[in-house]
Amino acid sequence: MTIMSRRGLLGAATAGAAVSMLPGQGARAAAPFRNDQAPAWHRFRWGEFEATVVSDGYLPLGKPQDSFVGPGANQIPTLLTNEFLDPGAATLEQNALVLNTGRQLILFDTGMGESMGADSKMWGPTTGRLLQNMRAAGIEPEQIDMVIATHAHCDHIWALVDGDGRRVFPNAQVAINEADVKFWTDDGNKKGPAFMATFVEGAKKNLGAYRDRLVMVRDGQEVVPGITGVFAPGHTIGHTVYFITSQGRTLVNSGDLAHHQVLLLRYPMMEFSFDTDPKQSARTRSRMLDRLASDRHEVLSYHFPWPGLGHVRREGEGFAWVPSPTNVTTL
Template sequence: MTINVSRRSLLALGAGLGASTLLDGSALARAPKLGTQTPYWHRFNLGDAEVTVVSDGPLPLGPPKGTFVGVPDEEVRKMLSDNFLSPDNVVLEQNSPIVNMGDKLVLFDTGMGTSKVFGPTTGRQQKSMAEAGIKAADIDAVVFSHAHIDHIGGVVDADGKVLFPNAQYYIAQSDFDFWTDEGKQGGPLKDFVVHARKNLMPIRDRLVFFKDGQEFLPGIQAMAAPGHTVGHHMFMVTSNGKSFAFLGDLTHHAVLLLEKPLMEFSYDTDPKQAAQSRVKMLSMLASNKIAVMSYHFAWPGYGHVAKAGDGFHYYPEPMVMTL
């Protein structure tokens, strides 16, 4: 169907807007523009648990070329533009669920913290928690999917003070050992290793190492999904028969790495292993229709995945604004 809109009809429409709209299209509003946004948190129920998603802010990666590899650059750009996303700047979110199980308050991943390696928009997790009414001192457990800079960066502040003073911390030992290795500080991973040591060494005596398949906290089971890092894990979170999987960095992008899950991501320690983990875990989640939360999907990163041809499709869950 083609809709023809004439200049005369547009002028007639404009006449109905009232005297506050001028001929040049400008308007004299009764109030100035506010320039503020809604707080960066969202809350929902999971069985008997209450889940609050807090953001560490957007994380821009820049152009996809060299970051998403194994598929022709122009095809990657078209995948983005076909989904109304910028083909020149891939922007990830940073979504951390805080799960109140009734007896424990559990935070998954801590954002970039003080590091500005990916620009000034990251590092707002503590602010988001305050907006949500959650105190850092009330966190009982901090669970790390892996030890990359944008997941362990918010453990300490600029002065090295631990921000979650009453928490026990959980991580895979292989990831802790790899990213705190002093011998890597002189190599290409320097920034990541320095940041990991800054945040993880002060809590070394409070770290607990989980194993694949272990329910290391009530209702929280570790699931190994290596490749992005040597010890990368995702987690099944369950309360009163309801579950979701926190994916960590199983997949960074809801279009690129789902439609073409064998595409490689340059920040993966072992890109081919990461791709195999991605296909295996997404296939399981899709076939069982288990809800997912991805750390890097569009805010707040909660929904479902389904098989679609040789890949997958992500269906965001509508945000329910009543509890």
């Protein structure tokens, strides 16, 4: 029997490796680019409830200074650069929540949808993905018992109906603040910024299809057991956040209380150009962020980085966002 030395073994291994890398030899490691992503949904338990965050896709706003103005706006490039974000572009997520209470299946906000044709893609092709991501999560629109809207803007209710005006959620009621319904279905409010006319037409089409199924949300009262609406006006006249409580734990669905996890937390009095009343919105935001920091409740923010779950803490003269870890073994 021949015994090969350690040096000989190493030499043989090296030679073998060299041979396998010759052109036309060995395994083919190259593969085509996939250019796709996994469906965007995240599921977790909240007390006795089961919650699923579903993405409607991201919403690119463009130059930050076009949307974020007022106190602190001169700090925008520095703030974004320090957080390793593009100082020339603001990008928002759209994190819708589906809550299974054991009795009802409830969707909070609907995303952009396709009801308004080309206007539904006013921010490009990356929105309007709620339904496909819901279905990937095993949820069909026919199963939704109630849609709870934080407010009546395009990216929150325009998927209530399809392009032909048919109900996307045929078995659902729609819960929303009455002041928002009246304001956004009133042709008299088409004046002002150019987007107002489109927003009003979209609200009329989408809410009108559910006129016999509307549930009016009242400040401080339960919409259904475990879900309480709390008015947070300014972004719209009837903007509402929702406190979701089960087994002593509270998750706050903050809707559009703040659109950006850096800009509007570090400078809560900064204004957002799509606010109905920017100054009232800033006051509401500052007050509610202070409450969230004090209560230490977990927060689901519609527009913060996916999946929008985290906590608010005080930092300097403002606040900071602390994302929650998302662990696939929590169920």
